[in-house]
Every structure is written in structure tokens, then in C-alpha cells.
Amino acid sequence: MSRTSRTSPPAGAQPGPQIPGYTWTQPLGRGGSAEVHRYRQHHPERDVAVKTLRPDAGGGAEAMLRREANVLAQVSSHPGVVSLFASGETAQGLPWLALEYCAGPLWHRDQQPLALSEALRTGVILAGALATVHAVGIVHRDVKPANVLRTAFGQPVLSDFGISGMAGMPVRYGDGGFSVPWAAPEVHRAAQDARAEQRLSAAQDVYSAGATLWTWLVGRSPFERPGADNSSEALTERILRDPVPSTGRREVPRSLETLLAQAMSADPLQRPTAADVGRRLQQIQRELDLPVTTLDLHADPADSPTASNAPLAEPDDDRTLTPADLARMAPPTPLDDDDDRTVVPSTPSALDESFGFSQHDSLQHSGLPREQPAPAASTTAGTTGAPPRSRAGWWGIGLVIVAALVLGGALVTTMLRGGGWTQAPEVEEPEPSAQGPMVESVPGVSQLVLEASDGSIVATWTAPEQLPEITGATYGYQVQRSGLETIDQTTSQTTVRFPAAEGSNCIEVWVRGADGRTSPSVSECITP
Missing domain, CATH: 1.10.510.10 (Transferase(Phosphotransferase) domain 1)
Structure with missing residues (x-):
């Protein structure tokens, strides 16, 4: 599609608001209080989807769009979440978001x-x-x-x-x-x-x-x-x-x-x-x-699966490999003509180290053979080659080769079944029970106390004995005050302060658990 056709507005379309650095192209959708338009961003030059409020939208809609921006700022780097590029306000003071342009559902x-x-x-x-x-x-x-x-x-x-x-x-x-x-x-x-x-x-x-x-x-x-x-x-x-x-x-x-x-x-x-x-x-x-x-x-970077594993080369070796480094490594053996899967490690110890790493770890943790010491010179007098072996010795070598072939075949079968990427060994998944998965309860706070002081309310509480291991703030709370806007926040502390209202001031506090689960809340009110 040419640039002219991409930036030409459709006949009769109602343009979106003027935003410095962006040229309106076409409308994309309209909701209860917001509209989405296609714009051309000037620097860097690209198409974006701009979400903005309509002029008749109320204060609640404005708060929702600002909250959406804050949420996307935390999670839009995930490959499965639409990307947030920028945000701002129109000349009328209405918030807008510049999002990754998508063709549709x-x-x-x-x-x-x-x-x-x-x-x-x-x-x-x-x-x-x-x-x-x-x-x-x-x-x-x-x-x-x-x-x-x-x-x-x-x-x-x-x-x-x-x-x-x-x-x-x-x-x-x-x-x-x-x-x-x-x-x-x-x-x-x-x-x-x-x-x-x-x-x-x-x-x-x-x-x-x-x-x-x-x-x-x-x-x-x-x-x-x-x-x-x-x-x-x-x-x-x-x-x-x-x-x-x-x-x-x-x-x-x-x-x-x-x-x-x-x-x-x-x-x-x-x-x-x-x-x-x-x-x-x-x-x-x-x-x-x-x-x-x-x-x-x-994931927290401190919990990276590679954090506690020694690298295969030197302890501090994270450099780019040179041709000389690569020459010391055995070349990979492909499984099929068009197969670019992770190479089967040559030793059981390398296999143990390679399982559990993601695709981008496969070079450093591919299980390529380590350098082997050169064989010692023969000490047998009068011979220039390897010493003769007994028949029993040849039988032993044969058994080792057969065992290696069986193990190698099992590894190749496992990789083919798993799609070829390095992964944890497949474990038979137990059949789900009729009662469904067991869900561990999240412990709540106790001894919630409110005190009025200098036009503010101070809330304090006691943490449970065992706090869940999560990323981010430990507690969530909601403050409701007579005639004032509700406060919804999170905190890692066991005390918060907020401006007092004339009349009832109430707070609910709960513990944030793993995977979005929460504890029962505890509530308390005070009238200063």
C-alpha cells in the first residue's frame, strides 16, 4: 500500500483530534466514551492507533484511560500484549494513548x-x-x-x-x-x-x-x-x-x-x-x-534459571565467541536435512545442564562437547600404533557402543516428540481430579487500626506470619470517604496515610497473593 493511500482520509470521515507530531488518517472504532483512530507518527515514522476520549466523556472515563496507560506501561513489553508507544493530552486536556497499530481482531x-x-x-x-x-x-x-x-x-x-x-x-x-x-x-x-x-x-x-x-x-x-x-x-x-x-x-x-x-x-x-x-x-x-x-x-531477573548454574566455559565467560572459540567445539550433527533443532549433548552431564533452558539459552547451554585432553603417548616398546586388544576387550567396546546407540536413540525420540527445542524431560501429567485443582488460601492482615492526626487518617495493620512470595507490592487497599473520590492503591508497607474527609472515612486492606489471588479483606471506619 502506497504512503499516499495510507494517509488519505476516507470521504466523510470525522477526523480525530489534532495531536502534535501525528497526522490523522482514518477512524478505526468507537466505544462508549472513547474513539480509536489511525494516525501517522512523524518521528519515528510509522502507523499507530491513537485512543482518545470524546469531548463529552465524563471524569470517570478520563480516569479509566489514564489507568489503562499505567497498566500498559507495566505489561506492554510482553509479546502477547499490545504495545504502548506514547501518551499525552489533546489541546482540550483529554488524555490520549498511541498504541501499536493492529489490523483487527x-x-x-x-x-x-x-x-x-x-x-x-x-x-x-x-x-x-x-x-x-x-x-x-x-x-x-x-x-x-x-x-x-x-x-x-x-x-x-x-x-x-x-x-x-x-x-x-x-x-x-x-x-x-x-x-x-x-x-x-x-x-x-x-x-x-x-x-x-x-x-x-x-x-x-x-x-x-x-x-x-x-x-x-x-x-x-x-x-x-x-x-x-x-x-x-x-x-x-x-x-x-x-x-x-x-x-x-x-x-x-x-x-x-x-x-x-x-x-x-x-x-x-x-x-x-x-x-x-x-x-x-x-x-x-x-x-x-x-x-x-x-x-x-x-519473571524477576534474579530468578533466572541460569543465575545459579555455572557456565560451560570460564566462570565469567559471556563474550561473543570468536572463530577460534568455535573451532575448538565439535560441529553439530543435524537430525534431519532441514532440522535446526538443539543438538543432542554428547555427555550425560551436558544433557543434565542443558535441560530446562529456553531457546535463546541454547548456544551457551547447548551441551556441546568440552575440550578433551590429548591422548597420552604409547609406552609399549617396539610399536607405533595402538597396542593389540584382547577378545574380551573388543566385547566390552561393543557393549559400550550398543548402549550409547540405545541412549542416543531415546534422546532423539524425546526431542522429536517435544518439538526439538531444549526442554525439561516430559513427565506424565496426572489426570485432573473431579474436584479440580487445589488452591492454597492467602492469609490476611489483622489488627487494622485507624487514627486521625492533623487532617489526615493513618491506617496501620499487622502482617500475617507467612507472606506470599510475589513480585511488587504486598498489600492492596481501598479508601472510601464521604464526598471524595475512592482511592485504590497497593503498598509494601503496613501503614498508609490519606487526607481525612468530614464524615465517614473507611479503608479495606487485603494481601496480594501469587497469580492474582488475594486474601479476605479487613475493614475499618473512623469519623474524625
């Missing part, structure tokens, strides 16, 4: 269902993206097919974090929104009862991810019935009442049907984590002899 209703291999690949990427979002304490809240976009390189990315929030945050009836066909049962129950309250939970995203994967496989949402009443009310009733239906696709294995049913369990505690969903989808790929998709998870 990975799948929409006009398409046929995805191929099983493509659904599994995309499911692993989506699971990794959600696990990363959950690791920093965020719940997306609106996972659905329309929010999984395809980049220019065909990579699926999760988008639209506009209604996301902190895990454990109380959400009452009327707060935010949700998409009926893919929302979890507990979300529907809270929406039906104005007195009900739900807390944001990673398990809600897992349900929506399972429903999205089911939709990709079937071509409609899980509780939609062809030819029947598919209104929001009818869908909600089925979601709350009916068991998860089978996909009905002959090629879908029982293991995937089981995983979908568990991900969409009516009981949030019976759902696996997003990371577990990704691992089990990888196992299904192996089961079907499909290429295994990389599961990218949020």
Missing part, C-alpha cells in the same frame, strides 16, 4: 472457527499475557475475542485494558462493565443484585480466556444456542445454570475439553491459574505432535 463472527493448532498456539500466548498481567496485581476484566488483535506480523496481542483494576478491589453493581457472553458467573451474579459485591479476581480472567478459546474453536460463544433466544438475559441464565458444553469438534482431544470445563468452572476456586492453563495447552500440543508455543511469563 484475530477472529470475528464472519470467519470460520480457528484451526485447532492455531487456537492452541494463540491460547498459550494469551495465557502467558494474562499470567503476566496477574503477576503485577492487575485483572483485565474484559477478555473476549474482539480484544485479541493481530499485529502486522501475525502475532496475537491482548488489548483494551480500559476497565482493568487491581486484584482484590471491591467492585459493586454498576461499577465498570463487562461482556455478557464471556463474563464469569460471579460477575453476572453481582450485576443482578444491587446489594451484591464482588472482588476483582484473576479467576474471572481465566474464565473469560476459557470462553474465548471455546469461541475460537466453535465459532460462537459457549452458551449461545443456534436458533434459540440468545438475548443477554437468556445467555446469563444459561451461564449461571448450565454446565460447560462440549465443543463438539471431533479433532478436539478430551484433555482440551477437560481444561476448558475447568477454566470455566462455576466455582472460581476450581479454575486453574493462567500460567497453568498455558502449561496444559503446551502439553496438549505435545500430545498432538504439534510445535510447542513458548509460554512467556513474568
Whole structure:
């Protein structure tokens, strides 16, 4: 497509706001309070999708867009999350976000269902993206097919974090929104009862991810019935009442049907984590002899698998290998004519070191043979070659060769079954129990105390004896004050201070656990 056609606005289109450094091209979409337009960024020169609020949007919508920017700033480096390039304000003071330009959703209703291999690949990427979002304490809240976009390189990315929030945050009836066909049962129950309250939970995203994967496989949402009443009310009733239906696709294995049913369990505690969903989808790929998709998870660099392993060369050897270095290494032996997989290590010790590393580690940890010392000179008098061996010696050599061939064949078979990349040895996965996975509870805080001091409220609490090991802040809290805006924050401290209001000042505090799980909250109020 030429640059002229790319930057020519369509006839009659309503342009987006003027943003310095960007030229408006065309509208892309319109939501309840925001619009998305295609712009051409000047420096560096590229197409971007700019999300901006409409002038009639209220203060709540503005806060949501700013929150979306903050969330994306934490997670958009993940390959399965849409990239955030820049943010700013229009001349009218409305916030805007410049995002990675995507052609559109990975799948929409006009398409046929995805191929099983493509659904599994995309499911692993989506699971990794959600696990990363959950690791920093965020719940997306609106996972659905329309929010999984395809980049220019065909990579699926999760988008639209506009209604996301902190895990454990109380959400009452009327707060935010949700998409009926893919929302979890507990979300529907809270929406039906104005007195009900739900807390944001990673398990809600897992349900929506399972429903999205089911939709990709079937071509409609899980509780939609062809030819029947598919209104929001009818869908909600089925979601709350009916068991998860089978996909009905002959090629879908029982293991995937089981995983979908568990991900969409009516009981949030019976759902696996997003990371577990990704691992089990990888196992299904192996089961079907499909290429295994990389599961990218949020990790602390200090927990790198290579951090505690000695390098194969010198202790501080991280230099670029020179031709002389490479000449000392044995050349790799390909498994097939067109195979570029990791080479089978030549020794059991190298094999032990190479398992468990990712593809980008395969050069340093490929298990290439170490330098061997030169053989000692023969001490046999009157001979110039190797000394004669006895028949028993030849039998011993033969047995060693046979054993090596058997071991080598087993290694090659293992690599071919696993897709060829260096990986942990395959372990037989136990059949999921009827009761579902066991979920460890997160301990809560105690002795929450509020004190008024100099126009502020100081809240203190006691940490549980055993804190969960997580990345980021340990506690989440929500402050509600008469006539003032709600405060939703996280902290690593056991005390916080906030401005007091005339009237009631209340705070709820909870512990953030692994994979987005949270403890029961503790509440306290004070009127200064």
C-alpha cells in the first residue's frame, strides 16, 4: 500500500483530534466514551492507533484511560500484549494513548472457527499475557475475542485494558462493565443484585480466556444456542445454570475439553491459574505432535534459571565467541536435512545442564562437547600404533557402543516428540481430579487500626506470619470517604496515610497473593 493511500482520509470521515507530531488518517472504532483512530507518527515514522476520549466523556472515563496507560506501561513489553508507544493530552486536556497499530481482531463472527493448532498456539500466548498481567496485581476484566488483535506480523496481542483494576478491589453493581457472553458467573451474579459485591479476581480472567478459546474453536460463544433466544438475559441464565458444553469438534482431544470445563468452572476456586492453563495447552500440543508455543511469563531477573548454574566455559565467560572459540567445539550433527533443532549433548552431564533452558539459552547451554585432553603417548616398546586388544576387550567396546546407540536413540525420540527445542524431560501429567485443582488460601492482615492526626487518617495493620512470595507490592487497599473520590492503591508497607474527609472515612486492606489471588479483606471506619 502506497504512503499516499495510507494517509488519505476516507470521504466523510470525522477526523480525530489534532495531536502534535501525528497526522490523522482514518477512524478505526468507537466505544462508549472513547474513539480509536489511525494516525501517522512523524518521528519515528510509522502507523499507530491513537485512543482518545470524546469531548463529552465524563471524569470517570478520563480516569479509566489514564489507568489503562499505567497498566500498559507495566505489561506492554510482553509479546502477547499490545504495545504502548506514547501518551499525552489533546489541546482540550483529554488524555490520549498511541498504541501499536493492529489490523483487527484475530477472529470475528464472519470467519470460520480457528484451526485447532492455531487456537492452541494463540491460547498459550494469551495465557502467558494474562499470567503476566496477574503477576503485577492487575485483572483485565474484559477478555473476549474482539480484544485479541493481530499485529502486522501475525502475532496475537491482548488489548483494551480500559476497565482493568487491581486484584482484590471491591467492585459493586454498576461499577465498570463487562461482556455478557464471556463474563464469569460471579460477575453476572453481582450485576443482578444491587446489594451484591464482588472482588476483582484473576479467576474471572481465566474464565473469560476459557470462553474465548471455546469461541475460537466453535465459532460462537459457549452458551449461545443456534436458533434459540440468545438475548443477554437468556445467555446469563444459561451461564449461571448450565454446565460447560462440549465443543463438539471431533479433532478436539478430551484433555482440551477437560481444561476448558475447568477454566470455566462455576466455582472460581476450581479454575486453574493462567500460567497453568498455558502449561496444559503446551502439553496438549505435545500430545498432538504439534510445535510447542513458548509460554512467556513474568519473571524477576534474579530468578533466572541460569543465575545459579555455572557456565560451560570460564566462570565469567559471556563474550561473543570468536572463530577460534568455535573451532575448538565439535560441529553439530543435524537430525534431519532441514532440522535446526538443539543438538543432542554428547555427555550425560551436558544433557543434565542443558535441560530446562529456553531457546535463546541454547548456544551457551547447548551441551556441546568440552575440550578433551590429548591422548597420552604409547609406552609399549617396539610399536607405533595402538597396542593389540584382547577378545574380551573388543566385547566390552561393543557393549559400550550398543548402549550409547540405545541412549542416543531415546534422546532423539524425546526431542522429536517435544518439538526439538531444549526442554525439561516430559513427565506424565496426572489426570485432573473431579474436584479440580487445589488452591492454597492467602492469609490476611489483622489488627487494622485507624487514627486521625492533623487532617489526615493513618491506617496501620499487622502482617500475617507467612507472606506470599510475589513480585511488587504486598498489600492492596481501598479508601472510601464521604464526598471524595475512592482511592485504590497497593503498598509494601503496613501503614498508609490519606487526607481525612468530614464524615465517614473507611479503608479495606487485603494481601496480594501469587497469580492474582488475594486474601479476605479487613475493614475499618473512623469519623474524625
